[in-house]
Amino acid sequence: MSKANLLDRRQVVSTLLANRKDVVAIGGLGASTNDITAAGDHARNFYLWGGMGGAAMIGLGLALAQPQLPVLVITGDGEMLMGLGSLATIGLQKPSNLSIAVLDNEAYGETGGQTSHTSAAADLVGVAKACGIADARAISTMAEVEAFAKAIHDVAAGPHFANVKIDSASVERILPTRDGTYIVNRIRGDLGFQPI
Amino acid sequence: MHARTDAADTAPNWPDDIFATLQRYDVRQVPYVPDAGHSKLIQRVLGSSNMRGIPLTTEEEGVALLAGAWTGGHRGVLLMQSSGVGNCINMLSLIPILRFPFLTLVTMRGEWGEFNPWQVPMGSTTQGVFELSGVKVLRASNAAEVPAVMEAAAAQAYNALTPTAVLLSQRLIGAKVFTK
Numbered sequence: 102m103s104k105a106n107l108l109d110r111r112q113v114v115s116t117l118l119a120n121r122k123d124v125v126a127i128g129g130l131g132a133s134t135n136d137i138t139a140a141g142d143h144a145r146n147f148y149l150w151g152g153m154g155g156a157a158m159i160g161l162g163l164a165l166a167q168p169q170l171p172v173l174v175i176t177g178d179g180e181m182l183m184g185l186g187s188l189a190t191i192g193l194q195k196p197s198n199l200s201i202a203v204l205d206n207e208a209y210g211e212t213g214g215q216t217s218h219t220s221a222a223a224d225l226v227g228v229a230k231a232c233g234i235a236d237a238r239a240i241s242t243m244a245e246v247e248a249f250a251k252a253i254h255d256v257a258a259g260p261h262f263a264n265v266k267i268d269s270a271s272v273e274r275i276l277p278t279r280d281g282t283y284i285v286n287r288i289r290g291d292l293g294f295q296p297i
Numbered sequence: 298m299h300a301r302t303d304a305a306d307t308a309p310n311w312p313d314d315i316f317a318t319l320q321r322y323d324v325r326q327v328p329y330v331p332d333a334g335h336s337k338l339i340q341r342v343l344g345s346s347n348m349r350g351i352p353l354t355t356e357e358e359g360v361a362l363l364a365g366a367w368t369g370g371h372r373g374v375l376l377m378q379s380s381g382v383g384n385c386i387n388m389l390s391l392i393p394i395l396r397f398p399f400l401t402l403v404t405m406r407g408e409w410g411e412f413n414p415w416q417v418p419m420g421s422t423t424q425g426v427f428e429l430s431g432v433k434v435l436r437a438s439n440a441a442e443v444p445a446v447m448e449a450a451a452a453q454a455y456n457a458l459t460p461t462a463v464l465l466s467q468r469l470i471g472a473k474v475f476t477k
Contacts, residue, residue, distance in 0.1 A: 127365075147368065152391045155361030162365025162373070165326060165349060170369075186354030187361075194351060281394035285368050294370050297458065 107268035108243065110204050114175060115140040116243065117202060117250045122171075124253060125163060125288060129156040129176025131211045133204050137175055138277040144291040148277040148284055154183030157201055161191055164199035167292065171198055171253050178205040178219045178264075185228060191260055192233030198256035201229075202249065206269040214269065229262040237262040311443040311469065312337035315402065318447040319348070319374055322455050324400075326351060326366045326373035328359035334404030334470040335376045356381035360388040360399070367397035372455055375401040379423040379464075380416060389430040392460045399432070400454035401462045410472035424464065432460040438468050 114136040118126060127147040128134030134148045147163075149156055160174035181188075181203045191199065207220035219225060229237035240246055240263050249263045278284060286296065315338055319327070327342045328351040329335060342350040353359050359375040366373045377385075382403060392399045406413070407420020424434050433453070437446040446463060453459040 125368075151394065152361060152364075152388050154357070155364070155388055155391065158358045158361035159365035159368070161351075162326060162362040162367075162371070163369040164365075165351075166366050166369025166371035184358070184361075187358050189354050190351065190358055281391075282396040285364075285395045285397065288368050289370070292370060297456075 106241075107206075107266050108241070108246070109270075110136050110206070110267040111139055111272060112243065113202075113204065113246050113265050113267060116246050117173065117175065117253070118143075119250065121145075122254070124171045124173050125167070127156055127160050127163070127172070127174045127176075129174070129180035131177045131180055132272070133175045133177050133180070134277060135272075135275050136204070139275040142277060144287050146277065146284075147288060148279075150279055150281070153180055154187075156180055157184055157187040157191060160199050160201065161187070161194060161196060164196040165194065168196070168198055169256060170292075171200065171256050172196075173253050174199070174201045176201070176203055177210070178203055178207060178217050178225065179209045181225060182218055182223060188229050188232040188234065188262075192229070195233070195260060197259045199259050200249075200253045200261040201263070203262075203264045204267050205264050206267050208269050210269065210271065219264075225264045226262070229264075234260050234262045236260070238264070240265040309337070309440060311437075311440040312341065314444045315447055316341040316345075318444070318451050320345075322451045323372055324348065324374050325371040326362065327376060328353050328362050328373065329376035330356050330359075330378065330381050332376065332378045332404055333473065334378065334465060335402070338376065338402075356384040357388040359401075360385050360391060363399060364391050364395050364397050367395075372398060373400075375399075377401060377403055379403055379405050379407060379420045382423050382426055382462075383419050386426065386430065389432065393431050396458055398455045398458055399460040400450060401432075402465060403462055404465045404470055405467045406473070407467075409467040411467065412473060420467075427462045432462050434462050434464060436464045436466060438466045440469060443469075
């Protein structure tokens with residue numbers, strides 16, 4: 102089932118975050134949150150352990166609140182499929198500082214590798230474009246990942262969307278904190294907000 | 298098309314009272330699913346210079362949006378109808394986990410002279426669903442009590458981080474009627 106020449110998820114995520122500067126990064130429920138952790142724990146990492154389907158909308162709310170800040174959602178194909186409508190909402194709002202990178206292994210890796218809709222039918226780049234997200238890219242090379250990593254910082258040109266085809270290999274689980282209040286308050290503190 | 302059941306509500310200004318409370322609490326992001334009962338408030342939000350009305354495709358998007366908004370420093374409020382509460386259930390789990398201020402204003406269907414039986418099941422369980430999900434419920438049944446209910450709800454949601462839903466009863470809004 103594994104296809105040749107597909108990208109390594111950890112390499113993709115570490116490249117997206119290598120020169121992150123002030124980026125706030127939101128992981129989707131599942132392996133993408135572990136990938137963000139593997140790239141290095143950071144005060145501006147938003148680790149999602151639940152609320153499947155919500156990653157892109159968390160990104161939208163944050164992007165609208167902080168319009169000068171690059172906001173990057175890194176999620177999986179299964180999580181994105183559960184919140185497809187959010188692409189329509191984002192396409193309508195057009196937050197120019199929001200980027201979404203989908204790590205698409207065409208499978209639900211956390212639950213036994215069942216195939217997802219992207220394996221045979223759903224084209225997430227097509228969905229994003231049809232929802233009004235003009236910069237929607239299909240990525241299959243590391244050179245394209247590097248170009249997208251630069252685009253994330255162009256906060257006047259988004260929203261940016263990329264569907265990155267990755268291999269379906271299982272990788273070591275590197276788990277971040279599960280304390281949601283800590284995660285949110287750490288980001289807020291780094292953005293300069295005091296506790297209530 | 299809503300019939301007004303109480304004479305005092307023929308020209309309702311309670312949506313203006315809600316808008317004033319939201320302004321006073323510096324609410325900035327207002328996700329909503331279009332709804333007749335909220336139409337005047339939505340118009341006020343869309344016409345406001347400091348609030349952003351954000352139409353959703355489904356209500357659960359709004360719960361996640363408000364989590365992100367708070368992380369970025371914005372207060373928000375979710376506008377929906379009782380039927381939409383059912384669409385939110387799993388996403389409501391983010392509220393206690395992330396402990397962000399959550400306020401939602403829910404126009405009720407399935408009560409007080411409802412015409413459409415399909416609205417009754419969710420309208421009947423709206424309060425229970427919220428309470429099982431850890432969201433406190435307040436209700437406004439007439440226009441006169443809207444300002445006080447809104448003030449209480451906003452205070453406990455934004456100041457005390459107590460997730461709160463305000464049910465705007467069908468008696469307040471007027472039962473929906475279908476005419477041939």
